[in-house]
Amino acid sequence: PEYAVPQAPEDPLFGLMAAFRADGDEKKVDLGIGAYRDNDAKPWVLPVVKKADILLRDDPSLNHEYLPIAGLTDFTSAAAKLILGAESPALSEKRVHSMQTISGTGAVHIGALFLRKFYAGAPTVYFSNPTWANHNQIFSNVHLPTSTYPYFSKSTKGLDFAGMKNAISSAPDHSIILLHACAHNPTGVDPTRDQWKELAMLLKQKRHFPFFDCAYQGFASGDLAKDAWAVRYFVEQGFELCIAQSFAKNFGLYGERAGCFHFVTSPSSSATSTTSRIASQLAILQRSEISNPPAYGARIASLILNDTKLFAEWEENLRTMSGRIINMRKALRSKLEELGTPGTWNHITDQIGMFSFTGLSEKQVAELRESSHVYMTKNGRISMAGLNTHNVEYFAKAVDRVVRE
Numbered sequence: 224p225e226y227a228v229p230q231a232p233e234d235p236l237f238g239l240m241a242a243f244r245a246d247g248d249e250k251k252v253d254l255g256i257g258a259y260r261d262n263d264a265k266p267w268v269l270p271v272v273k274k275a276d277i278l279l280r281d282d283p284s285l286n287h288e289y290l291p292i293a294g295l296t297d298f299t300s301a302a303a304k305l306i307l308g309a310e311s312p313a314l315s316e317k318r319v320h321s322m323q324t325i326s327g328t329g330a331v332h333i334g335a336l337f338l339r340k341f342y343a344g345a346p347t348v349y350f351s352n353p354t355w356a357n358h359n360q361i362f363s364n365v366h367l368p369t370s371t372y373p374y375f376s377k378s379t380k381g382l383d384f385a386g387m388k389n390a391i392s393s394a395p396d397h398s399i400i401l402l403h404a405c406a407h408n409p410t411g412v413d414p415t416r417d418q419w420k421e422l423a424m425l426l427k428q429k430r431h432f433p434f435f436d437c438a439y440q441g442f443a444s445g446d447l448a449k450d451a452w453a454v455r456y457f458v459e460q461g462f463e464l465c466i467a468q469s470f471a472k473n474f475g476l477y478g479e480r481a482g483c484f485h486f487v488t489s490p491s492s493s494a495t496s497t498t499s500r501i502a503s504q505l506a507i508l509q510r511s512e513i514s515n516p517p518a519y520g521a522r523i524a525s526l527i528l529n530d531t532k533l534f535a536e537w538e539e540n541l542r543t544m545s546g547r548i549i550n551m552r553k554a555l556r557s558k559l560e561e562l563g564t565p566g567t568w569n570h571i572t573d574q575i576g577m578f579s580f581t582g583l584s585e586k587q588v589a590e591l592r593e594s595s596h597v598y599m600t601k602n603g604r605i606s607m608a609g610l611n612t613h614n615v616e617y618f619a620k621a622v623d624r625v626v627r628e
């Protein structure tokens with residue numbers, strides 16, 4: 224048979240990771256993929272995760288049987304409480320269906336597939352410009368039309384709120400609007416609470432469907448409730464919405480693929496039966512794609528989420544990660560200001576979460592890689608976690624050189 228399969232380009236982010244690994248220079252700096260590193264640029268197994276791992280290993284009742292199609296119930300119900308708040312009326316009114324997924328990517332995908340199948344008229348999905356590169360790919364793969372709304376202002380290196388609102392209000396009614404719950408990837412720029420309120424009002428007027436991607440709860444500010452504020456506000460406003468929730472970053476469970484998809488129906492007398500119908504269809508989609516989700520990461524997260532002491536320890540670990548990143552933001556900004564590097568650098572400390580959108584051009588990014596063995600994505604995004612007290616000065620000097628050229 225003849226196959227008309229054209230060669231596809233390598234994934235830019237994973238390609239960058241491979242290029243970094245192949246670079247033999249000892250000064251090399253990895254600011255590519257969004258994965259937490261400690262002050263020695265090493266992956267960090269959260270101490271609370273280590274503890275949970277030992278507890279699991281010692282549990283004689285555990286086996287390797289299949290999980291249910293919708294995943295580990297103790298995990299999915301704790302995950303729902305974590306994002307929605309334990310007191311959420313959506314939970315007490317049984318308006319939420321939660322299903323375990325292959326981390327955040329799997330949750331975005333199952334949501335996209337579900338909406339493609341059941342949301343009348345295959346509406347356009349609007350992403351922020353820019354957004355996480357995989358969003359476009361995931362929604363396009365299920366044949367939903369995609370478009371963008373302005374998000375990042377090049378001049379202020381902050382939010383282009385007017386542009387964002389304008390595009391959302393010009394979109395056809397009942398569009399799907401993808402929103403980053405907190406710590407926007409790649410820009411590190413989030414709307415303020417007042418801006419979220421305005422957005423909620425606008426989405427309601429237009430009857431748009433909010434799709435929240437939440438990959439950084441607790442990781443952005445170190446405060447789990449604060450990072451969930453926007454999602455909880457939209458739920459309070461009575462929206463029907465869905466949430467893709469990842470535990471890759473906040474538990475450091477990257478390769479274990481622990482995640483959850485939540486569908487929240489709006490308050491109405493028939494909400495419970497709607498939720499049950501949605502659950503039944505999601506189960507079919509899940510069964511045909513992955514049958515049932517992987518157990519290990521969900522067991523680890525579940526153990527921690529359902530135990531008061533372990534939970535408190537997790538919050539401490541979250542503060543360690545977010546605190547170190549905030550310190551690196553301060554350090555990088557002050558080094559650049561000390562060097563008198565042309566331009567303004569306040570955006571580095573204004574932006575939050577794993578990433579900073581530096582404003583460096585594609586050419587400058589290429590030069591940094593060539594001359595200083597610094598690896599970052601072409602759009603000028605840096606993973607703040609790749610910086611540490613040993614390399615921040617080296618990086619600042621390298622930036623200073625390319626900006627002056």
Ligand code: LMR
Nearest residue numbers: 236255256257258355408
């Ligand atoms: C990133 O954007 O670096 C992370 O979310 C990793 C990924 O899967 O793309």
